[in-house]
Amino acid sequence: MEAFWKRIREDAISGEGISSSDALTVLRLPREKMWRLLDVTEPVRRHFKGDGIRLCSIVNAKSGLCSEDCSFCSQSRGSKAEIPKYPLIDEEEIVAAARDAKARGAREFSIVTSGMAMRNRKELVRVGNAVERIRDEVGLETCVSLGTLSAENVAYLLSRGLRSIHHNLETSRSFFPSMCTTHEYEEDVRAVREAKAAGAWVCCGGIFGIGETDEDRVELAMTLRELAVDSIPVNFLNPVPGTPLEGRRELTPFLCIKIIAMLRLCHPAREIIVCGGREVNLRDLQALMFAAGATGTMAGNYLTTSGRPAEEDVRMIRDLGLSLREL
């Protein structure tokens, strides 16, 4: 076991990242090894990213009414979850939400819409206008999560001042068909490749606790490594009543810590942002996510579930001796 700890530390500090088999071992560590694991991951995070933590915030700019059937998602077409459903909100509402997020400590603001694509050019231009105003008037960098954007649409949004494109792969290629039957994994991979090729900062990760195995978790981590994504959002299932995964509880706080740690060690120099499902799954271990390797978190509410007040996250970061970081 000593050789294992030495190897994962060296492979991570070298910037290469650990192997698939070591990633699997990380996910299977017994609870009594938690502090030993954090003893490796915390210096790796600090080596590459220092003690600054990113706070992102989102607006759900178009809710529900999605054509896709992602099993975990309350906005999916088969979902009976009681969530707000509305078409794309006004430019003014998007900008106002960004102002509010900035006042609460966010350093990056993401405009998120349900569905696999923008409905038409008019919608895209509305988002483009908001992106430009959020950068120029509010002073926040912007990200969008608008489904699978074409290369042309990515180029348009970048020309309006957009910094990041978010598009999750959600899970491994092997498990994906058990989670979604309405589109192919390769469509998501293509969207990520196109965003990278267009020069966007690409934020791409997944959701854990939806029935995937440890092998699926490692497979996703390795696919993200192949794609050289810049930032990895990590979501933990919060099983919303009315979705196919209602009632599913596979994650423990320690497993969430191991998933974050595994991603940090596979992607030593990338951003790892802990997003939805953090409060309900990590519970009182939330603060340990930074020792496990997270370099950021999402503040405020998620798409259809509530987060805790952003002020509490800002306080947690300061209480830990960490600081808020600009991008």
Ligand code: SF4
């Ligand atoms: S995850 Fe996205 S694409 Fe899938 S059902 Fe939800 S909103 Fe639609």
